Amino acid sequence: MQGKLSRFNITALVLGFAFLYLPIVLLVIYSFNDSKLVTVWGGFSTRWYASLLSNHLLLDAAWVTARVAFISATVATVLGTLAALALVRYTRFRGRFLFSGMVFAPLVMPEVITGLSLLLLFVAVGLDRGFLTIVLAHITFTMCFVAVVVQSRLMSFDRSLEEAAMDLGATPFRTFIHVTLPVILPAVVSGWMLAFTLSLDDLVIASFTSGPGATTLPMRIYSQVRLGVTPEINAVCTLLIGVVTIGVLAAAIVNKRRDIQRQRDEQAAAQAN
């Protein structure tokens, strides 16, 4: 029965996707608007992109954000992968319930609570707020997303491969590096990307945990947005959307290719047997 879409189904899809994409498309279109009035079309122009290049506040903020996102995503990927391994491989250890709770809760925790609580922690231990505190905060909330992504991949993992490696004398560590890691690598990479974009996006947690020295791009955008919609902000947003879209699509294509390759290999192996 699957494969035929009724008119109702098609309408639902068209309306749903229009709702999801129209605002973004309009934002992108109006970033090329020559008029200073954002909602009045004044002809095509790229002048807002040019004026971005001389906006040092935004450029500095973008640089801070890029560094925060890169460092926190990398550490979060290591920690999140470990957390996923712990959850999938060790079904029994003391405090597992608490552990899985701590991994899943940040996924739905309102950001204001996470931000406030981390800030109070940093104040309590006397850590100066700034670049480091934003990184620590971002590692904490993004590692849980990495853990969930890697975990779902680990669940479908064929453990007999690992057992074979260990039977052949590989230590658990070597088994992990040579057998497990290559298989879960696509999930680890997409976990890293997810952590990177989440860190890139975050306004609330960064606002709580940053100090005077470190302002991230979302914080800068937010403070300008509060004053009203400007074409320059549209241009920044368009650039960000572009970067993220290209990254996600590239990753999807690479993953798809790898899947196809793997299927071919498996088929070849099956035929050889």
Next chain:
Amino acid sequence: MSQASAVTRPASEASASHGPGGTVLSAILSRLVIVVPYLWLLVFFLAPFAIVFKISLSETAISMPPYFPVFSWEDGLSGFWENVKELSFANYLWLVDDPLYFNAYISSVVIAAISTFLALLVGYPMAYAMARAPSSIRMVLLMLVILPFWTSFLIRVYAWIGILKPEGLLNQFLMWAGVIDSPLQIMNTHTAIYIGIVYSYLPFMVLPLYATLEKMDFSLIEAAQDLGCPPISAFWKITFPLSLPGVVAGCLLVFIPAVGEFVIPDLLGGSQTLMIGKTLWNEFFGNRDWPVASAVAVVLLLILVVPMMFFQRAQARSQEQER
């Protein structure tokens, strides 16, 4: 197991890595897999909550169980604490006395519930259509749902300002089309918040729904229809009950963060909309009242604990099923 098999394997490489030192090392390594993320989350996720509790409730602060030996409570905090202790008991009374907070909690829960319901209304037909779509385009549709989730939350909310404001694109369009004569006031109303939440959280609703609907056996529907059941009642009697796990997961994923949402009510809701995330933010950044902000956070957390436990149980159950 690995000890025994190492004997059968003559390769020098294996024996080199397999002395007693290697076994100890891998035992330590496998312990680290649990310990490192566990400690990180204890320090940066759980301990901060303890501090929030402490700051909002001075009595419990003294009898706090020493879960977290990472800090020594005495040294960084002394002066800070003394002030907080004076204030903190009043904080909860303050929350109870001032109707502002009570109303903010109520309206947050109501707004989140209405938005969740609307997201279900929009998301269910989409997820259903995706599950029924030919498998060749299903991956593309899935990608299309996930993609907006990757683009910045702030940007997506910001995009609606240009559309919804009185001289914005929606009003321009409606007036051009002759539907209305004067601009609608959508910006700075609850409607704008509903639109913002549904829009931002729609992927969270669609994905779990799709996951359950995709696994459903649609021949059940055919069987029901063959037996004379009209399509609509077949939907309510078969499809909907079977998709209930997805409905629950989707609704929780939208509802819980929406209750504490800050960006959407702040940018789209205007100054007169009360939502607790905004109240907390203003208390903290505007009034610089950290203890009251902590008390607000504690109560918000208490409100969300029950749905969060539901969420965790649902997660655990779906994991068990996949095993």
